[in-house]
Amino acid sequence: MLTLEHVSKVYRVGTFGGRALVAVHDVSFDVRDGEVVSLIGESGSGKSTIGKMILRLIPATSGRIVFNDVDISTLKGPALKEYYRRVQGVFQDPFSSYNPIFKADRVFRLIRDEFFPTIAPSEWQGRVEDALRAVGLNPGQVLGKFPHQLSGGQLQRFLIARALLLDVEFLVADEIISMLDASTRVDVLNLLADLKSRGLSILFITHDLSLGYYISERAVILYQGCILEMGATERIFGTPLHPYTRMLMASAPRLDKKWEQVEIELRGKHLESAAGCVYYDRCPEATRDRLCRTQRPALVAVDDDHFVACGRYA
Protein backbone atom coordinates (compact mmCIF):
# COMPACT_ATOMS: atom_id res chain seq x y z
CA MET A 1 0.00 0.00 0.00
CA LEU A 2 2.67 2.47 1.03
CA THR A 3 6.31 2.04 0.14
CA LEU A 4 9.32 4.13 1.07
CA GLU A 5 12.19 3.79 -1.39
CA HIS A 6 15.60 5.06 -0.26
CA VAL A 7 14.08 8.06 1.45
CA SER A 8 16.46 10.60 3.00
CA LYS A 9 15.87 13.90 4.70
CA VAL A 10 18.56 16.49 5.27
CA TYR A 11 17.80 19.55 7.36
CA ARG A 12 19.80 22.73 6.93
CA VAL A 13 20.89 23.96 10.34
CA GLY A 14 23.18 26.66 11.67
CA THR A 15 22.98 30.42 11.32
CA PHE A 16 22.71 30.53 7.53
CA GLY A 17 21.77 26.92 7.01
CA GLY A 18 25.42 26.20 6.49
CA ARG A 19 25.49 22.81 8.16
CA ALA A 20 23.57 19.72 7.12
CA LEU A 21 21.81 17.45 9.59
CA VAL A 22 20.88 14.07 8.21
CA ALA A 23 17.61 13.24 9.97
CA VAL A 24 16.67 10.25 7.86
CA HIS A 25 19.20 8.28 5.86
CA ASP A 26 18.28 5.94 3.03
CA VAL A 27 15.21 4.38 4.60
CA SER A 28 13.21 1.77 2.69
CA PHE A 29 10.27 -0.21 4.02
CA ASP A 30 6.68 -0.87 3.13
CA VAL A 31 3.34 -1.08 4.89
CA ARG A 32 0.88 -3.57 3.43
CA ASP A 33 -2.91 -3.44 3.40
CA GLY A 34 -4.47 -3.86 6.83
CA GLU A 35 -1.11 -4.03 8.55
CA VAL A 36 0.26 -2.21 11.59
CA VAL A 37 3.94 -1.38 11.36
CA SER A 38 5.57 0.14 14.41
CA LEU A 39 8.43 2.54 13.96
CA ILE A 40 10.52 2.40 17.12
CA GLY A 41 13.38 4.69 18.04
CA GLU A 42 14.74 7.11 20.63
CA SER A 43 14.25 10.84 20.41
CA GLY A 44 16.17 12.23 17.48
CA SER A 45 16.03 8.97 15.53
CA GLY A 46 13.99 10.52 12.72
CA LYS A 47 10.77 8.59 13.34
CA SER A 48 8.53 11.67 13.38
CA THR A 49 10.31 13.06 10.32
CA ILE A 50 9.33 9.92 8.41
CA GLY A 51 5.72 10.36 9.52
CA LYS A 52 5.72 13.97 8.40
CA MET A 53 7.19 13.08 5.01
CA ILE A 54 4.45 10.48 4.49
CA LEU A 55 1.86 13.15 5.32
CA ARG A 56 3.64 15.52 2.93
CA LEU A 57 4.08 18.10 5.65
CA ILE A 58 7.74 18.26 4.65
CA PRO A 59 9.32 17.12 1.38
CA ALA A 60 11.84 14.29 1.20
CA THR A 61 15.34 15.34 0.16
CA SER A 62 15.81 12.24 -1.95
CA GLY A 63 14.04 8.97 -2.55
CA ARG A 64 10.42 8.20 -3.29
CA ILE A 65 7.34 7.58 -1.17
CA VAL A 66 4.86 5.56 -3.20
CA PHE A 67 1.20 5.23 -2.21
CA ASN A 68 -0.82 2.78 -4.31
CA ASP A 69 1.70 3.01 -7.19
CA VAL A 70 1.77 6.82 -7.21
CA ASP A 71 4.77 8.87 -6.10
CA ILE A 72 3.26 11.25 -3.56
CA SER A 73 5.65 14.10 -4.35
CA THR A 74 3.98 14.46 -7.78
CA LEU A 75 0.51 14.99 -6.31
CA LYS A 76 -1.00 18.42 -6.83
CA GLY A 77 -4.35 20.13 -6.42
CA PRO A 78 -7.31 17.73 -6.54
CA ALA A 79 -5.05 14.66 -6.54
CA LEU A 80 -3.38 15.85 -3.33
CA LYS A 81 -6.75 16.44 -1.74
CA GLU A 82 -7.72 12.93 -2.74
CA TYR A 83 -4.52 11.72 -1.05
CA TYR A 84 -5.47 13.41 2.22
CA ARG A 85 -8.88 11.79 1.97
CA ARG A 86 -7.12 8.47 2.32
CA VAL A 87 -4.02 9.23 4.36
CA GLN A 88 -4.31 11.03 7.69
CA GLY A 89 -2.24 11.57 10.79
CA VAL A 90 -2.86 11.80 14.52
CA PHE A 91 -0.19 13.37 16.69
CA GLN A 92 1.25 13.13 20.15
CA ASP A 93 -0.31 16.03 22.02
CA PRO A 94 -4.11 16.02 21.79
CA PHE A 95 -4.36 19.28 23.74
CA SER A 96 -2.39 21.34 21.23
CA SER A 97 -4.19 19.83 18.22
CA TYR A 98 -7.26 21.94 19.02
CA ASN A 99 -7.87 25.64 19.02
CA PRO A 100 -8.93 26.26 22.62
CA ILE A 101 -11.33 29.10 21.77
CA PHE A 102 -13.51 26.95 19.52
CA LYS A 103 -15.56 23.93 20.45
CA ALA A 104 -13.81 20.64 19.87
CA ASP A 105 -16.26 19.46 17.20
CA ARG A 106 -15.06 22.24 14.94
CA VAL A 107 -12.55 19.69 13.62
CA PHE A 108 -15.48 17.78 12.11
CA ARG A 109 -17.02 20.88 10.56
CA LEU A 110 -13.71 21.75 8.93
CA ILE A 111 -13.61 18.30 7.34
CA ARG A 112 -17.11 18.80 5.96
CA ASP A 113 -16.39 22.27 4.58
CA GLU A 114 -13.23 21.04 2.93
CA PHE A 115 -14.13 17.60 1.66
CA PHE A 116 -17.89 17.07 1.70
CA PRO A 117 -19.58 20.45 1.03
CA THR A 118 -22.49 18.84 -0.81
CA ILE A 119 -23.66 16.55 1.99
CA ALA A 120 -26.79 17.65 3.84
CA PRO A 121 -26.19 18.75 7.45
CA SER A 122 -28.50 16.08 8.87
CA GLU A 123 -26.72 13.28 7.04
CA TRP A 124 -23.36 14.72 8.10
CA GLN A 125 -24.49 14.77 11.72
CA GLY A 126 -25.32 11.08 11.41
CA ARG A 127 -21.89 10.33 9.99
CA VAL A 128 -20.16 12.24 12.79
CA GLU A 129 -22.11 10.32 15.39
CA ASP A 130 -21.28 7.01 13.72
CA ALA A 131 -17.60 7.90 13.67
CA LEU A 132 -17.70 8.88 17.35
CA ARG A 133 -19.42 5.62 18.24
CA ALA A 134 -16.79 3.74 16.23
CA VAL A 135 -14.08 5.18 18.49
CA GLY A 136 -16.04 4.31 21.61
CA LEU A 137 -17.43 7.73 22.52
CA ASN A 138 -21.00 8.63 23.35
CA PRO A 139 -21.88 11.50 20.91
CA GLY A 140 -24.36 13.06 23.33
CA GLN A 141 -21.68 13.39 25.99
CA VAL A 142 -18.87 14.82 23.92
CA LEU A 143 -20.39 16.99 21.17
CA GLY A 144 -20.65 20.71 21.82
CA LYS A 145 -17.86 20.75 24.40
CA PHE A 146 -14.73 22.86 24.52
CA PRO A 147 -11.35 21.09 24.44
CA HIS A 148 -10.69 21.78 28.13
CA GLN A 149 -13.92 19.99 29.05
CA LEU A 150 -12.74 16.73 27.52
CA SER A 151 -10.01 14.39 28.74
CA GLY A 152 -6.85 13.65 26.80
CA GLY A 153 -8.12 10.22 25.81
CA GLN A 154 -11.38 11.67 24.55
CA LEU A 155 -9.62 14.35 22.51
CA GLN A 156 -7.28 11.77 21.03
CA ARG A 157 -10.27 9.62 20.03
CA PHE A 158 -11.92 12.72 18.51
CA LEU A 159 -8.92 13.07 16.22
CA ILE A 160 -9.12 9.43 15.20
CA ALA A 161 -12.86 9.84 14.55
CA ARG A 162 -12.03 12.84 12.40
CA ALA A 163 -9.72 10.66 10.31
CA LEU A 164 -12.45 8.02 10.01
CA LEU A 165 -14.90 10.53 8.51
CA LEU A 166 -12.68 10.56 5.47
CA ASP A 167 -12.25 7.34 3.52
CA VAL A 168 -9.02 6.84 5.36
CA GLU A 169 -6.91 3.85 4.38
CA PHE A 170 -3.65 4.78 6.03
CA LEU A 171 -3.14 6.36 9.43
CA VAL A 172 0.11 7.82 10.72
CA ALA A 173 -0.14 7.55 14.52
CA ASP A 174 2.76 9.55 15.94
CA GLU A 175 3.22 8.76 19.67
CA ILE A 176 -0.52 9.02 20.15
CA ILE A 177 -0.44 7.06 23.39
CA SER A 178 2.40 8.66 25.28
CA MET A 179 0.47 11.60 26.74
CA LEU A 180 -2.36 9.43 28.02
CA ASP A 181 -2.82 7.78 31.38
CA ALA A 182 -2.33 4.07 31.79
CA SER A 183 -6.04 3.45 32.19
CA THR A 184 -7.06 5.19 28.94
CA ARG A 185 -3.97 4.10 27.01
CA VAL A 186 -5.19 0.59 26.48
CA ASP A 187 -8.56 1.79 25.20
CA VAL A 188 -6.91 3.82 22.43
CA LEU A 189 -4.59 0.92 21.58
CA ASN A 190 -7.51 -1.49 21.35
CA LEU A 191 -9.33 1.01 19.15
CA LEU A 192 -6.40 0.98 16.72
CA ALA A 193 -6.48 -2.82 16.73
CA ASP A 194 -10.20 -2.78 15.88
CA LEU A 195 -9.68 -0.29 13.07
CA LYS A 196 -7.00 -2.51 11.65
CA SER A 197 -9.43 -5.40 11.45
CA ARG A 198 -11.61 -3.09 9.31
CA GLY A 199 -8.76 -2.88 6.79
CA LEU A 200 -6.94 0.24 7.90
CA SER A 201 -3.14 0.31 7.65
CA ILE A 202 -1.34 2.06 10.48
CA LEU A 203 2.18 3.37 10.89
CA PHE A 204 2.53 3.34 14.66
CA ILE A 205 5.38 5.61 15.73
CA THR A 206 6.51 5.03 19.31
CA HIS A 207 9.46 4.89 21.65
CA ASP A 208 7.72 2.37 23.88
CA LEU A 209 8.58 -1.18 22.98
CA SER A 210 5.75 -2.82 24.86
CA LEU A 211 3.16 -0.73 22.99
CA GLY A 212 4.79 -1.57 19.67
CA TYR A 213 4.76 -5.26 20.51
CA TYR A 214 1.14 -5.19 21.61
CA ILE A 215 -0.23 -3.77 18.40
CA SER A 216 2.01 -4.37 15.41
CA GLU A 217 2.70 -7.14 12.93
CA ARG A 218 6.03 -5.75 11.87
CA ALA A 219 8.53 -3.46 13.53
CA VAL A 220 11.23 -1.12 12.23
CA ILE A 221 14.02 -0.08 14.62
CA LEU A 222 15.51 3.30 13.80
CA TYR A 223 18.65 4.88 15.17
CA GLN A 224 19.93 8.27 14.02
CA GLY A 225 17.86 8.11 10.85
CA CYS A 226 19.02 4.66 9.80
CA ILE A 227 17.12 1.38 9.96
CA LEU A 228 19.14 -0.98 12.12
CA GLU A 229 16.72 -3.86 12.20
CA MET A 230 13.29 -4.65 10.81
CA GLY A 231 10.97 -7.57 10.31
CA ALA A 232 8.13 -9.50 11.90
CA THR A 233 7.41 -8.35 15.44
CA GLU A 234 7.93 -11.81 16.94
CA ARG A 235 11.35 -12.11 15.35
CA ILE A 236 12.48 -8.63 16.37
CA PHE A 237 11.34 -9.08 19.96
CA GLY A 238 12.08 -12.80 20.21
CA THR A 239 15.52 -12.89 18.64
CA PRO A 240 16.84 -9.34 18.44
CA LEU A 241 20.13 -9.43 16.54
CA HIS A 242 21.42 -5.88 16.45
CA PRO A 243 23.28 -4.78 19.61
CA TYR A 244 21.13 -1.64 19.71
CA THR A 245 17.87 -3.59 19.59
CA ARG A 246 19.15 -5.88 22.31
CA MET A 247 20.12 -2.90 24.46
CA LEU A 248 16.63 -1.43 23.95
CA MET A 249 14.97 -4.71 24.88
CA ALA A 250 17.08 -5.03 28.00
CA SER A 251 16.45 -1.46 29.15
CA ALA A 252 12.69 -1.40 28.59
CA PRO A 253 11.19 -1.65 32.06
CA ARG A 254 9.05 -4.77 32.36
CA LEU A 255 6.70 -6.14 34.93
CA ASP A 256 7.64 -9.78 34.52
CA LYS A 257 11.34 -9.51 35.22
CA LYS A 258 13.89 -7.19 36.71
CA TRP A 259 16.43 -5.32 34.66
CA GLU A 260 19.35 -7.36 33.49
CA GLN A 261 22.83 -6.08 33.85
CA VAL A 262 23.45 -4.63 30.44
CA GLU A 263 26.16 -2.28 29.45
CA ILE A 264 24.70 1.12 28.64
CA GLU A 265 27.16 3.53 27.19
CA LEU A 266 26.13 7.06 28.06
CA ARG A 267 29.45 8.55 27.13
CA GLY A 268 30.05 7.90 23.46
CA LYS A 269 33.34 6.68 22.08
CA HIS A 270 34.75 9.02 19.53
CA LEU A 271 33.46 8.29 16.08
CA GLU A 272 36.48 8.42 13.85
CA SER A 273 34.78 8.40 10.52
CA ALA A 274 31.36 9.66 9.55
CA ALA A 275 31.11 6.78 7.14
CA GLY A 276 31.06 4.14 9.87
CA CYS A 277 28.15 2.41 11.53
CA VAL A 278 25.87 5.01 13.19
CA TYR A 279 25.80 2.96 16.38
CA TYR A 280 29.59 2.54 16.52
CA ASP A 281 30.19 5.06 19.30
CA ARG A 282 27.80 3.35 21.71
CA CYS A 283 28.13 -0.24 20.57
CA PRO A 284 29.68 -2.61 23.12
CA GLU A 285 30.49 -5.13 20.39
CA ALA A 286 32.11 -2.85 17.85
CA THR A 287 35.73 -3.77 17.40
CA ARG A 288 38.49 -2.15 15.49
CA ASP A 289 39.28 -5.05 13.24
CA ARG A 290 35.72 -5.21 11.98
CA LEU A 291 34.72 -2.56 9.51
CA CYS A 292 32.21 -0.96 11.91
CA ARG A 293 34.36 2.12 12.20
CA THR A 294 34.79 2.89 8.55
CA GLN A 295 31.97 1.18 6.70
CA ARG A 296 28.26 1.49 7.24
CA PRO A 297 26.76 -2.01 7.19
CA ALA A 298 23.91 -2.59 4.75
CA LEU A 299 20.53 -4.02 5.71
CA VAL A 300 20.73 -7.76 4.98
CA ALA A 301 18.14 -10.52 5.30
CA VAL A 302 19.08 -13.00 8.02
CA ASP A 303 15.81 -14.87 8.13
CA ASP A 304 12.41 -14.85 6.49
CA ASP A 305 11.13 -11.28 7.08
CA HIS A 306 13.98 -10.30 9.40
CA PHE A 307 16.57 -7.76 8.28
CA VAL A 308 19.49 -6.38 10.23
CA ALA A 309 22.20 -3.80 9.52
CA CYS A 310 25.16 -4.90 11.60
CA GLY A 311 28.77 -5.66 10.76
CA ARG A 312 28.49 -9.07 12.37
CA TYR A 313 25.94 -10.22 9.84
CA ALA A 314 27.18 -8.38 6.75
Add this chain to the structure above:
Amino acid sequence: MSLQVDNLTVYYQTLRGDVQALEDATFSIADGEIMGLAGESGCGKSTLANSLIRLVPPMRFVRGQVRLDGEVLPIDDARRMSDYRFSRLSVIPQYAMNALNPTRKVGKMVAELLGSKGVDFAAMIPELKRRLDLVELSHDVLKMYPIELSGGMKQRVVMVLSTLLNPSLLIADEITSALDVSTQKAVAEMLVGFRDRGFVKSLIVITHDISILYQIADTILIMYAGQLAEKAPTDVIIRAPRHPYTKLLIASLPEVGVRYAKRRLSGIPGRPPLLLDPPAGCRFRERCSVAFEKCLEAPPFVELEPGHFVACWKELGEDADA
Protein backbone atom coordinates in the same frame (compact mmCIF):
# COMPACT_ATOMS: atom_id res chain seq x y z
CA MET B 1 11.37 5.87 60.49
CA SER B 2 12.68 8.52 58.19
CA LEU B 3 9.40 10.15 57.18
CA GLN B 4 6.07 9.97 58.96
CA VAL B 5 3.03 11.70 57.44
CA ASP B 6 -0.21 11.85 59.44
CA ASN B 7 -3.57 12.98 58.06
CA LEU B 8 -1.97 15.41 55.66
CA THR B 9 -4.73 17.31 53.87
CA VAL B 10 -3.97 19.97 51.28
CA TYR B 11 -6.48 21.89 49.16
CA TYR B 12 -6.05 24.25 46.24
CA GLN B 13 -7.86 27.54 46.60
CA THR B 14 -9.85 28.57 43.55
CA LEU B 15 -12.57 31.11 42.95
CA ARG B 16 -15.11 28.31 42.79
CA GLY B 17 -14.08 26.74 46.07
CA ASP B 18 -11.43 24.36 47.34
CA VAL B 19 -10.06 21.60 45.13
CA GLN B 20 -9.57 18.73 47.52
CA ALA B 21 -6.35 17.45 46.00
CA LEU B 22 -4.98 15.54 48.98
CA GLU B 23 -7.20 14.06 51.66
CA ASP B 24 -5.92 12.53 54.91
CA ALA B 25 -2.69 11.03 53.65
CA THR B 26 -1.15 8.84 56.35
CA PHE B 27 1.93 6.78 55.62
CA SER B 28 5.54 6.34 56.64
CA ILE B 29 8.81 5.66 54.90
CA ALA B 30 11.54 3.63 56.59
CA ASP B 31 15.23 4.48 56.50
CA GLY B 32 16.73 3.35 53.21
CA GLU B 33 13.32 2.78 51.64
CA ILE B 34 12.61 3.73 48.04
CA MET B 35 8.89 4.36 47.85
CA GLY B 36 7.24 4.59 44.46
CA LEU B 37 4.21 6.85 44.21
CA ALA B 38 1.93 6.09 41.29
CA GLY B 39 -1.49 7.01 39.98
CA GLU B 40 -3.28 8.70 37.08
CA SER B 41 -2.65 12.35 36.30
CA GLY B 42 -4.56 14.54 38.71
CA CYS B 43 -4.55 11.96 41.50
CA GLY B 44 -2.58 14.20 43.84
CA LYS B 45 0.86 12.62 43.68
CA SER B 46 2.65 15.84 42.76
CA THR B 47 0.53 17.74 45.30
CA LEU B 48 1.81 15.39 47.99
CA ALA B 49 5.40 15.97 46.92
CA ASN B 50 5.03 19.74 46.58
CA SER B 51 3.38 20.09 49.95
CA LEU B 52 6.36 18.41 51.59
CA ILE B 53 8.76 20.75 49.83
CA ARG B 54 7.09 24.11 49.42
CA LEU B 55 3.49 24.63 50.43
CA VAL B 56 2.55 28.03 49.02
CA PRO B 57 -0.70 29.48 47.62
CA PRO B 58 -2.81 28.46 45.79
CA MET B 59 -2.09 25.40 47.94
CA ARG B 60 -3.67 25.61 51.38
CA PHE B 61 -2.61 23.52 54.35
CA VAL B 62 -5.73 22.15 56.03
CA ARG B 63 -4.50 19.70 58.64
CA GLY B 64 -1.93 17.04 59.34
CA GLN B 65 1.58 16.59 60.54
CA VAL B 66 4.83 15.61 58.84
CA ARG B 67 7.83 14.35 60.77
CA LEU B 68 11.28 13.86 59.27
CA ASP B 69 13.66 11.79 61.42
CA GLY B 70 11.33 12.38 64.36
CA GLU B 71 11.32 16.15 63.97
CA VAL B 72 8.08 17.94 63.06
CA LEU B 73 8.41 19.88 59.80
CA PRO B 74 6.83 23.35 59.69
CA ILE B 75 5.33 22.62 56.27
CA ASP B 76 2.68 25.31 56.54
CA ASP B 77 5.39 27.96 56.96
CA ALA B 78 7.27 28.30 53.68
CA ARG B 79 9.91 30.59 55.20
CA ARG B 80 10.86 28.33 58.08
CA MET B 81 10.94 25.38 55.69
CA SER B 82 13.92 26.90 53.90
CA ASP B 83 16.11 25.66 56.77
CA TYR B 84 15.16 22.13 55.78
CA ARG B 85 14.87 22.43 52.02
CA PHE B 86 17.88 21.25 50.02
CA SER B 87 19.83 20.25 53.14
CA ARG B 88 17.40 17.88 54.89
CA LEU B 89 14.87 17.17 52.18
CA SER B 90 15.41 17.80 48.52
CA VAL B 91 13.59 17.43 45.25
CA ILE B 92 14.38 16.62 41.65
CA PRO B 93 11.59 18.51 39.92
CA GLN B 94 9.40 17.21 37.13
CA TYR B 95 11.02 19.25 34.39
CA ALA B 96 14.60 19.00 35.58
CA MET B 97 15.67 19.95 32.07
CA ASN B 98 14.28 23.43 32.68
CA ALA B 99 15.35 23.70 36.32
CA LEU B 100 18.79 25.09 35.56
CA ASN B 101 19.35 28.81 35.26
CA PRO B 102 20.10 29.39 31.56
CA THR B 103 22.14 32.55 32.22
CA ARG B 104 24.69 30.92 34.55
CA LYS B 105 27.35 28.34 33.92
CA VAL B 106 26.56 25.18 35.86
CA GLY B 107 29.51 25.63 38.26
CA LYS B 108 28.60 29.24 39.03
CA MET B 109 25.02 28.22 39.70
CA VAL B 110 26.11 25.49 42.11
CA ALA B 111 28.35 28.01 43.90
CA GLU B 112 25.50 30.50 44.29
CA LEU B 113 23.14 27.81 45.50
CA LEU B 114 25.59 26.54 48.10
CA GLY B 115 26.40 30.11 49.11
CA SER B 116 22.74 30.79 49.82
CA LYS B 117 22.80 27.89 52.28
CA GLY B 118 26.04 29.08 53.88
CA VAL B 119 28.12 26.23 52.50
CA ASP B 120 31.62 26.85 51.19
CA PHE B 121 31.71 26.00 47.48
CA ALA B 122 35.49 25.53 47.29
CA ALA B 123 35.38 22.91 50.04
CA MET B 124 32.63 21.03 48.20
CA ILE B 125 34.45 20.86 44.85
CA PRO B 126 36.23 17.51 45.42
CA GLU B 127 32.95 15.87 46.49
CA LEU B 128 31.10 17.48 43.61
CA LYS B 129 33.62 16.12 41.11
CA ARG B 130 33.45 12.67 42.67
CA ARG B 131 29.70 12.65 42.23
CA LEU B 132 29.87 13.90 38.66
CA ASP B 133 32.10 10.90 37.97
CA LEU B 134 29.50 8.61 39.50
CA VAL B 135 26.83 9.80 37.08
CA GLU B 136 29.30 9.63 34.20
CA LEU B 137 29.47 13.34 33.58
CA SER B 138 32.71 15.04 32.63
CA HIS B 139 33.96 17.77 35.02
CA ASP B 140 33.75 20.17 32.08
CA VAL B 141 30.00 20.53 32.59
CA LEU B 142 30.76 22.93 35.44
CA LYS B 143 32.18 25.33 32.87
CA MET B 144 29.27 24.94 30.46
CA TYR B 145 25.91 26.63 30.08
CA PRO B 146 22.80 24.44 30.43
CA ILE B 147 22.03 24.91 26.73
CA GLU B 148 25.20 23.01 25.87
CA LEU B 149 23.98 19.87 27.65
CA SER B 150 21.55 17.24 26.40
CA GLY B 151 18.32 16.48 28.26
CA GLY B 152 19.77 13.40 29.92
CA MET B 153 22.91 15.31 30.98
CA LYS B 154 20.87 18.14 32.52
CA GLN B 155 18.82 15.55 34.35
CA ARG B 156 21.99 14.08 35.84
CA VAL B 157 23.37 17.53 36.77
CA VAL B 158 20.18 18.24 38.70
CA MET B 159 20.41 14.84 40.38
CA VAL B 160 23.92 15.55 41.61
CA LEU B 161 22.94 19.03 42.69
CA SER B 162 19.83 17.96 44.61
CA THR B 163 21.70 15.36 46.61
CA LEU B 164 24.93 17.29 47.23
CA LEU B 165 24.19 17.97 50.91
CA ASN B 166 23.11 14.37 51.66
CA PRO B 167 19.43 15.03 52.41
CA SER B 168 17.42 12.57 54.49
CA LEU B 169 14.62 12.49 51.96
CA LEU B 170 14.79 12.97 48.22
CA ILE B 171 11.67 13.38 46.12
CA ALA B 172 12.07 12.53 42.43
CA ASP B 173 9.04 13.81 40.51
CA GLU B 174 8.53 12.10 37.11
CA ILE B 175 12.22 12.31 36.39
CA THR B 176 12.34 9.52 33.85
CA SER B 177 9.26 10.27 31.79
CA ALA B 178 10.93 12.53 29.23
CA LEU B 179 13.93 10.27 28.65
CA ASP B 180 14.69 7.49 26.19
CA VAL B 181 14.55 3.95 27.51
CA SER B 182 18.31 3.56 27.72
CA THR B 183 18.87 6.86 29.56
CA GLN B 184 15.80 6.10 31.65
CA LYS B 185 17.37 2.90 32.89
CA ALA B 186 20.70 4.56 33.66
CA VAL B 187 19.04 7.42 35.57
CA ALA B 188 16.79 5.07 37.54
CA GLU B 189 19.75 2.93 38.53
CA MET B 190 21.68 6.02 39.60
CA LEU B 191 18.87 6.83 42.02
CA VAL B 192 19.25 3.40 43.58
CA GLY B 193 23.01 3.96 43.67
CA PHE B 194 22.55 7.24 45.57
CA ARG B 195 20.56 5.38 48.19
CA ASP B 196 23.07 2.51 48.38
CA ARG B 197 25.96 4.93 48.84
CA GLY B 198 24.09 6.77 51.58
CA PHE B 199 23.82 10.11 49.74
CA VAL B 200 20.12 10.05 50.55
CA LYS B 201 18.47 8.12 53.33
CA SER B 202 15.15 7.47 51.65
CA LEU B 203 13.45 8.33 48.40
CA ILE B 204 10.00 9.02 47.03
CA VAL B 205 9.89 8.28 43.31
CA ILE B 206 6.82 9.71 41.62
CA THR B 207 5.87 8.32 38.23
CA HIS B 208 2.90 7.13 36.25
CA ASP B 209 5.03 4.33 34.82
CA ILE B 210 4.64 1.40 37.20
CA SER B 211 7.07 -0.79 35.27
CA ILE B 212 9.91 1.59 36.25
CA LEU B 213 8.88 1.34 39.89
CA TYR B 214 8.92 -2.44 39.67
CA GLN B 215 12.60 -2.18 38.76
CA ILE B 216 13.78 0.17 41.49
CA ALA B 217 11.22 0.68 44.27
CA ASP B 218 11.01 -1.25 47.56
CA THR B 219 7.40 -0.30 48.16
CA ILE B 220 4.69 1.28 46.01
CA LEU B 221 1.97 3.66 47.13
CA ILE B 222 -1.01 3.93 44.77
CA MET B 223 -3.13 7.09 44.90
CA TYR B 224 -6.53 7.73 43.40
CA ALA B 225 -8.30 11.11 43.21
CA GLY B 226 -6.48 12.58 46.21
CA GLN B 227 -6.83 9.54 48.48
CA LEU B 228 -4.35 6.81 49.25
CA ALA B 229 -5.56 3.52 47.83
CA GLU B 230 -2.90 0.96 48.64
CA LYS B 231 0.69 0.70 49.87
CA ALA B 232 2.65 -2.53 49.84
CA PRO B 233 6.03 -4.00 48.94
CA THR B 234 6.60 -3.80 45.18
CA ASP B 235 6.10 -7.49 44.46
CA VAL B 236 2.84 -7.57 46.38
CA ILE B 237 1.43 -4.57 44.47
CA ILE B 238 2.30 -6.17 41.12
CA ARG B 239 1.42 -9.80 41.89
CA ALA B 240 -1.27 -9.65 44.58
CA PRO B 241 -2.93 -6.23 44.75
CA ARG B 242 -6.03 -6.02 46.94
CA HIS B 243 -7.57 -2.63 46.12
CA PRO B 244 -9.92 -2.86 43.08
CA TYR B 245 -8.29 0.20 41.51
CA THR B 246 -4.79 -1.25 41.80
CA LYS B 247 -6.03 -4.50 40.27
CA LEU B 248 -7.49 -2.72 37.23
CA LEU B 249 -4.46 -0.46 36.89
CA ILE B 250 -1.98 -3.35 36.91
CA ALA B 251 -4.14 -5.35 34.49
CA SER B 252 -4.23 -2.49 31.98
CA LEU B 253 -0.47 -2.25 31.53
CA PRO B 254 0.86 -3.46 28.18
CA GLU B 255 4.06 -5.47 28.47
CA VAL B 256 6.57 -6.83 26.04
CA GLY B 257 5.22 -10.31 25.39
CA VAL B 258 1.54 -9.37 25.25
CA ARG B 259 -0.18 -9.01 21.87
CA TYR B 260 -3.72 -7.81 21.41
CA ALA B 261 -4.48 -10.81 19.22
CA LYS B 262 -3.63 -13.23 22.05
CA ARG B 263 -4.62 -11.35 25.17
CA ARG B 264 -6.68 -8.22 24.86
CA LEU B 265 -6.05 -5.85 27.73
CA SER B 266 -8.87 -3.74 29.07
CA GLY B 267 -8.81 -0.19 30.36
CA ILE B 268 -10.67 1.20 33.37
CA PRO B 269 -14.11 2.46 32.34
CA GLY B 270 -15.14 5.95 33.44
CA ARG B 271 -12.91 8.78 34.58
CA PRO B 272 -11.81 10.16 37.94
CA PRO B 273 -14.22 12.50 39.76
CA LEU B 274 -13.70 16.25 39.78
CA LEU B 275 -11.96 17.18 43.01
CA LEU B 276 -13.70 20.55 43.27
CA ASP B 277 -16.69 18.82 44.77
CA PRO B 278 -15.71 15.16 45.13
CA PRO B 279 -18.32 12.54 46.00
CA ALA B 280 -18.44 11.56 49.65
CA GLY B 281 -16.88 8.30 50.70
CA CYS B 282 -14.56 6.23 48.56
CA ARG B 283 -13.77 8.29 45.46
CA PHE B 284 -13.28 5.20 43.31
CA ARG B 285 -16.85 4.11 44.07
CA GLU B 286 -18.36 5.08 40.71
CA ARG B 287 -15.83 3.14 38.64
CA CYS B 288 -15.62 0.19 41.02
CA SER B 289 -17.31 -3.12 40.18
CA VAL B 290 -17.52 -4.34 43.78
CA ALA B 291 -18.79 -1.12 45.40
CA PHE B 292 -21.62 -1.47 47.96
CA GLU B 293 -23.53 0.76 50.41
CA LYS B 294 -20.64 0.94 52.88
CA CYS B 295 -18.52 2.74 50.25
CA LEU B 296 -20.51 5.94 50.85
CA GLU B 297 -18.22 6.32 53.86
CA ALA B 298 -14.54 7.01 53.26
CA PRO B 299 -12.63 3.78 53.96
CA PRO B 300 -9.71 3.96 56.41
CA PHE B 301 -6.18 3.18 55.24
CA VAL B 302 -5.58 0.03 57.25
CA GLU B 303 -2.60 -2.30 57.55
CA LEU B 304 -4.01 -5.71 56.60
CA GLU B 305 -0.70 -7.51 56.65
CA PRO B 306 2.65 -6.17 57.84
CA GLY B 307 3.57 -3.42 55.37
CA HIS B 308 0.42 -3.85 53.27
CA PHE B 309 -2.05 -0.97 53.67
CA VAL B 310 -5.38 -0.91 51.82
CA ALA B 311 -8.26 1.57 51.82
CA CYS B 312 -11.21 -0.57 50.75
CA TRP B 313 -14.26 -1.67 52.71
CA LYS B 314 -14.48 -4.98 50.82
CA GLU B 315 -11.00 -6.00 51.90
CA LEU B 316 -11.65 -4.85 55.43
CA GLY B 317 -14.89 -6.81 55.56
CA GLU B 318 -13.27 -10.04 54.44
CA ASP B 319 -10.58 -9.53 56.99
CA ALA B 320 -13.09 -9.01 59.76
CA ASP B 321 -14.98 -12.19 58.82
CA ALA B 322 -11.86 -14.34 58.87
